[in-house]
Amino acid sequence: MAACASGGGGGRDGGGLGTVLLQTHRGGASQPLGSFFLPSSSSSSPSFLGPRSIVRFDDTNGSTTTSRPFFTAFDADENGDDDLDEYFRQPEKKRRLSVDQVQFLEKSFEVENKLEPERKIQLAKDLGLQPRQVAIWFQNRRARWKTKRLEKDYDALQSSFDALKADYDGLLKEKDKLKAEVINLLTDKLQKKERATGTLDLSHNDAMSREIPLEKPIVDSSGAGCKQEDISSARSDIFDADSPHYTDGVVHSSLLEAGDSISSYVFEPDNQSSDLSQDEADNHNNNNFCCRNLLPDQYVFPKLEDEDYSDPPASFEDQAFWSSWPY
DNA sequence: TTGTGTTTTATTGCCTCC
DNA sequence: GGAGGCAATAAAACACAA
Secondary structure: OEEEOOOOOOOOHHHHHHHHHHHHHHHOOOOOHHHHOOOOOOOOOOOOOOOOOOEEEEOOOOOEEEEOOOOOOOOHHHHHHHHHHHHHHOOOOOOOOOHHHHHHHHHHHHHOOOOOHHHHHHHHHHHOOOHHHHHHHHHHHHHHHHHHHHHHHHHHHHHHHHHHHHHHHHHHHHHHHHHHHHHHHHHHHHHHHHHHHOOOOHHHHHHHHHHOOOOOOOOOOOOOOOOHHHHHHHHHHHOOOOOOOEEOOEEOOOOOOOOOOHHHHOOOOOHHHOOOOHHHHHHHHHHHOOOOOOOHHHOOOOOOOOOOOOOOOHHHHOHHHHHOOOO
């Protein structure tokens, strides 16, 4: 058998297709060409709806037979020999499947998007198409389906990310707000206490107040810049007795490192001190701490926080974090 | 009418499975 | 090794604005 599909190459199924068509042709050697055409159910006008790929087969007699297996509407009697001749002379062209054919294939695809050989043959028979065409249609349809699914998955992921990001941003703002409130309350408390006790060296304090802004007071680990009971009472106003954040003079917070005490970590580290070593810090403490004249031997320069938890956790911005995200 | 972008049909080459 | 699936791609058909 010599079979060559048009368009060059012909593909693997070309042989199978040739076999089918040749068998059909041989089976009905006296059959007119019109028997290959299906009546159109959607259009009364004569039209060629199948591809015009012309498959030539040299039969055993050496003559060339041209098969046009999947025209869905062609009335040979109406069009006459001229049209037929004109059609045969036309160079092969791609033809789209008819609406009915596509609908039929779509329904079949919904049932099962894979095509077993028997089903392929049956569909081809029902639609007047080549089995190869049915296979190609399913293949292309699977590709389109996959593309759509990817788009949907991407949209879902994007929505999920946006929602999470909004939540995260909201929480960050809330955290900043609460932190500011804590700082203000503690600051007020301290100032009131200092005024009430009158132990503060005002002249010295005035000088210090110019160096260290009140919004970010430096607090030591033993007394938060003043007496332990001062900061303790202040804290007790901020954190209630049941609060997980503070018990027995120690803050237990997810925001803090394990073992850190509030006296060290309630406040952000002073930027101007953040790069100092402990020795430098001690020196800095002696020179600048606002209440050093109260209990000099207890003053310890505030422990500096390594990381600022107001920033997103590294893992959140990290690629690895999102690559492990389950959605 | 024509240029351009999109969709559909078909081919090709590679890969996997039996 | 053959059959079939898939990705990439070509090319025809189609839609549509200018």
